[in-house]
Amino acid sequence: MTGGLPRPAPGNFWRRELIRSSRGAILSAETRAALPPLCRFGSLVPVFSHLFGRRTDDRSVDALYRRIVAQSRQPVFYTDFAVPDTLLGRFDMIVIHAFLVFRRLKREDARSEAFCQALFDHMFADVDMSLREMGVGDLSVGKKVKALAKGFYGRVVAYERALEAPADGALRDALLRNVYPPVEPPEDAVAALARYIRGQADALAGQPVASFLKGEAAFAPADNATACAPHRETAALTGAENTA
Numbered sequence: 275m276t277g278g279l280p281r282p283a284p285g286n287f288w289r290r291e292l293i294r295s296s297r298g299a300i301l302s303a304e305t306r307a308a309l310p311p312l313c314r315f316g317s318l319v320p321v322f323s324h325l326f327g328r329r330t331d332d333r334s335v336d337a338l339y340r341r342i343v344a345q346s347r348q349p350v351f352y353t354d355f356a357v358p359d360t361l362l363g364r365f366d367m368i369v370i371h372a373f374l375v376f377r378r379l380k381r382e383d384a385r386s387e388a389f390c391q392a393l394f395d396h397m398f399a400d401v402d403m404s405l406r407e408m409g410v411g412d413l414s415v416g417k418k419v420k421a422l423a424k425g426f427y428g429r430v431v432a433y434e435r436a437l438e439a440p441a442d443g444a445l446r447d448a449l450l451r452n453v454y455p456p457v458e459p460p461e462d463a464v465a466a467l468a469r470y471i472r473g474q475a476d477a478l479a480g481q482p483v484a485s486f487l488k489g490e491a492a493f494a495p496a497d498n499a500t501a502c503a504p505h506r507e508t509a510a511l512t513g514a515e516n517t518a
Contacts, residue, residue: 335392337489339400342371345493355470356463357453365422366429366453370471371493372397373430377437378478379486389487398423428452437475442468470496 346367352359357367375393379386398419405415429452436445445468454464477494485491 334489335396339396341491346371348496350496355467356459369429382483
């Protein structure tokens with residue numbers, strides 16, 4: 275037991291079975307120094323807010339993190355949606371679902387901001403521990419986590435911009451750049467993942483903030499490539515949207 279919560283057996287951040295308790299996931303000094311605080315990405319210029327001292331419910335953070343990881347591990351993403359079933363492919367799916375949660379909670383109030391920061395810290399604390407379990411040395415962990423965090427922020431900005439567009443061309447392009455290299459996925463798989471993300475954003479937007487702060491998130495199902503209704507698209511707009 276750790277801090278009153280059961281701690282699962284050691285594993286890897288990218289494995290389906292691993293979900294750690296937030297009280298067991300502590301950022302190392304090296305990672306804390308390398309990792310910037312979570313930006314409020316509603317504006318495309320990061321506004322850094324130091325919220326580490328604000329009180330949050332660790333159990334709720336842990337519960338929501340479990341939901342994000344569980345949704346990201348759905349086999350359909352690695353079959354119908356053709357996401358590479360690799361370390362980075364799995365990381366990318368967790369990034370997408372974490373982004374969608376952060377997007378829902380952004381700029382709600384001080385408590386939701388503090389909760390997002392705690393969730394972000396928990397996610398990268400898990401990355402930190404996983405890298406160590408994979409044999410990465412102490413001197414390299416901070417650099418690797420910093421690189422992953424940089425990738426996280428870049429993806430967040432691209433996905434945020436893309437979701438502001440009226441059709442899915444920019445979102446498909448962002449997914450091709452970030453999720454699928456070096457493979458060339460079927461176009462319909464990329465389109466399906468883009469529809470899923472937009473549909474998931476809509477589904478989360480209809481849920482109260484209080485539910486997230488209690489560790490609850492009702493993700494839309496992802497059991498096939500048409501789980502979310504296709505977003506309306508206009509072929510004439512697609513080429514003009516590829517700005518993210």
